[in-house]
Each structure stands twice: as C-alpha cells, then as structure tokens.
Amino acid sequence: MTTKLGYAAALALLLIAPFFLYPVLLMKFLCFALFACAFNLILGFGGLLSFGHAAFFGGAAYITGHAIKVWGLPTELGLIVGAAAAGIMGLGAGMLAIRRQGIYFAMITLALAQMAYFLFISAPFTGGENGLQGVPRGTLLGIVDLQDNMAMYYFTLAIFVAAFWLIARTVHSPFGQVLRAIRDNEPRAVSLGYDVERYKLQAFVLSATLAGLAGALKTVVFQLASLTDAHWHMSGEVVLMTLLGGVGTIAGPAVGAGVIVALQNLLASGPLSAWVPVVLGVIFVICVLSFRRGVIGELRALLQKSF
C-alpha cells in the first residue's frame, strides 16, 4: 500500500516537474533512471555485476542516431532499432559472460565493453572523437513536434513509465522469482531443475535492451551520441547510481540516478567542476563501506523497524 502511494506521488511529481525545473535536465534524469533500473535488473535481481553496460547504452545511442539522421527513420522506429541492436549486443556478450561467475563476470563484461568502445572509435558511422551530432528529434507519429521541450519531456516520461512498469512486472513475475532464487542459491536452483543459464541470459538480454532504450532516448533528447556514452566511466556511473539508490530495490536505481544527475549538474557550474570524478569516487567508497543498502534499502529497513 505504501509502495503504491509512493509510486503515485512520484508520478504526480514527475508530471508537474517541468513547470518548475528545466525540462532537459529532467529528461537527462529520466534517461539515466531508466538506464540504472535496467542495470539493476541483472545486478539486483540476477546477482551478476556487469561492468560493461555502457556498451549497450552507447551502442544504442549511436545506432538510433544513425538510423534517424542518416537513414531518415521516424523517431519512434529509430528508438526501437537502437534498443533492438543493444539487445543483440547483449545476447552476444551475455552468451560469453555467463560462462563465468562473480568477479570474472565483471571482468569479462568490462573487457567486451572496452572492445566495443574501440570499435566505436574506429567505425566510420560514429564520427570518432566528434561523435554523432545534430540528430533531429523529429515528430511523434508525424503529429507532435518533439523539438518542443515540453512535448519531448512527456514523450520521455511515457517511455520511462512504460519501461519501469515492465521491469517491476518482470521482477514480480514467476520469471523474476526464479531469477532471485538463482541469485540467492544457484546450486539449489539447478537441482530444482531450472535451466539457470537460460534464465540468466534472458535477464541479461532484457537488461541490455532496456539500457539500450535509455541510450537511444538520450540521443534523441540531446541530439547527440558520443564516445562518453560508451566509455567505462559510464559503466561505473550506472553501478554507482544503483548502489546509492539501493541494489535489488525497484525504485532505488531511479533515486540514485536522481542524486547523481543533480550532483553533476550542481558541480558542473561551480568551482568543483574538475573534481566530479573524485567526488563520484568518494561517494563510491562511502557507499561500499557504510551505505550498502542504499537510500531505498535504508528507508525500507527504517519502515520495517518502526511498524
């Protein structure tokens, strides 16, 4: 009951937010919130730490940008093509990475993402160091002009809500239950007859696809896809957002994304702008040492204690 009230309140806030805050900043938040929620699907509920999710985010960003700008696809189709491409990349990377567990899984996904990064640097369609610039936002179904920030905001919000609902639905479905069983005790899940590898791979592909959707949406919002999106720093940032908000909670990653995006925005204009990576690193260390449950995890613990 409290959860439902919380979601309703959050949605109401997001609906009125663009009248008080800069819509582009809010859209940035929504893109990263979606990215972090997608990432949490594999870390929080599958127990697999992927250190390569930037490859899906950045890869989809490039492909959507290319599809809209060069092929001239309509915006909606461009987003779908980008997310699908990220899903295919996720299938390839996942089939390799799930062959190992734990720390090796993290190292393999990181290495594969670095390989993708080098391919993006040298591939002709990415624009190399300059990135893919001037991607047109286009129109929604040929009717609504997305160049208008308010229209773009509500379009982004609609996609975010739909994807968030899909993630929450997946977590609470029988599929999500099996996934959590694998996370908590893999040998037991195997002995119960579940095809563990298939479940992990499906979760990984879904996570990669939605991470790709977030990257694709980011391209349309900022009309830009660049190497920053695919760099391993981005993989680290999404881990930090998830950790800060609460690993294995449904809304936590979105909260973490909100904190990090707000922080980056605040620091960017001040004298501390060059210190952003250091600040993020310090938050990382503090979270790991003494705040492992994250914002939502701590809140939940507090609620359980007082009721």
Added chain:
Amino acid sequence: MLTDLLGFPPQVLFGQLLLGLINGAFYAVLSLGLAVIFGLLNIVNFAHGALYMLGAFAAWALAHFLGLNYWVALFVAPVLVGGFGMLIERFLLRRLAGVDHLYGLLLTFGLALVIEGVFIKLFGASGQPYPTPAALQGGVNLGFMFLPWYRGWVVVASLIACGVTWYLFEMTKIGAYLRAGTENPKLLQAFGVNVPLLTTLAYGYGVGLAAFAGVLAAPITQVSPLMGSNLIIVVFAVVVIGGMGSIMGAVVTGLAMGLIEGLTKVFWPEASATVIFFVMAIVLVLRPAGLFGRTA
C-alpha cells in the same frame, strides 16, 4: 628471408615483436600482482592501474624533488606505493570482510576514480617526461633489428620480478603460509599464523609489483595520470584468458598476449587494440575456466 617475401622488412616485424614483448612483460607483472591479491583477499583490485600510475609518479617525484636517480626509484617507489596499498587494505578493504566479494571490486573502483581524478587535477592529462637512465641509453644493432638497451632491460627486469615472486611463493616459509592462506585461512589462523597481517602484506606486495611495473614504464611512456586506466582493462582480459591459478600461467599468458598484440600490429594494425579481447572471447567459448584455470 620469409619476412621479405611477406612484404615486411624484418626491422618492422622484430621491432613490433619487441614492443609486444615489452607490453607482455607489463601484462605479466600486473596480472601476477592481481593474482597474488586475489589469492588471499578474493577481490579483483580495480585500483591496480591507478597504483601502477602512482609507481611511475613516485619515480618522477623522487627525481624531480629529491634528485634521486632511476635505480633508487626502482626500489623506493614500489616500497612507498606498496606501503600506501597496505594502508588501503588495513583501513578500507578489511572492513569488507564477510560481505560479497563484488564490493571489494567496487571499493577499489572508487579508489581508482579518486586517485586518477586527483592526479589529473594536479598534473593535467598530459604527461611528464622521465629520462632513460644514463647507463641504458643507446642500443645494439643485432643485424635483423636495433635493440635499445632500455627496452631489453624492461623485459629482463620484469622476468626477474616474476622469478622472485615465484621463488617467494614456492620456496620460502612465508610463501607456504601465503599458499595455505589461499586454500584455507581459518585453519591457518588456528595454527597460530597471523592471517590478517599476511593479507595486508600480500596486498602490499601485489601493489608493489604494480608500482615496479610503473617505474619500468616511466621512461618508455610518459608519466601521465591516465597511463594505467586503459591498461588495466587489457590486464583483466589477460587474467580471464590465463586464470588466476598459477604464477607460471600469469607470466606465460601475459607474454603471449603481448606478442600476439605485436604481431597484429604488423599484419592488421586496425585490430591491434581489440585482438586480446577477441582471444578472450575465443578462450571463453573453448575453455571457459581459462587456459591455466582450475575452477570456473
């Protein structure tokens, strides 16, 4: 000669092979350090690249501020950075005992961001020059290629470091404790061995190896804050390929990957940045536990 038939002058081929061997020597020393740390702490040290960079900067600072030469730095810098590593282990990593090992990776990732961020702020992204030591300037013409003395020395010094590590682990009492600590720390503690101290020392030693590689690299690459961050990801791939089970495995895999990279630079330069990742993918398909790995 065969190489002439293929259209490459031998100088190019052997020159790239030497460069590959040098990179391979760095991969070997760095992955060996990772393996030492992994053995006792069960974590992958993401800060390894940043600490390698710290080693190079320590050598630079010793020369710049104290006027100490390369040979002094080669011993002092690893000790300083290794000591710093022991502080990290004692005051930060030890607090993670009993929680999922992935948190160790995340903690060291955060540390790497902090260390690199501070150095970028202090020194900028561009590098500081570090001179080749006077005794190793110049080189020798071997007929088929020109061998700069310093590059030869890097390979020899790396192999010596690996050899010393092997001796330490396989032939000494403390090495026996370390191996026992890897197998069963609780039992070792019950025998009266101070396992927490051993863990701190192991972390310090692994970090010291990284710093040693950093000093070796200083005269070749410029001393720059980002020299370690891309290298460490390649080293992770090397570790996945070789597995972290044995010292010989780390050395052989490291050198082999360096040579493969060097050969790729000759025959297909565009692929040289990604070839090790391709090898990793192939190894994962054919032998998921790694070439020298014992368990998955």
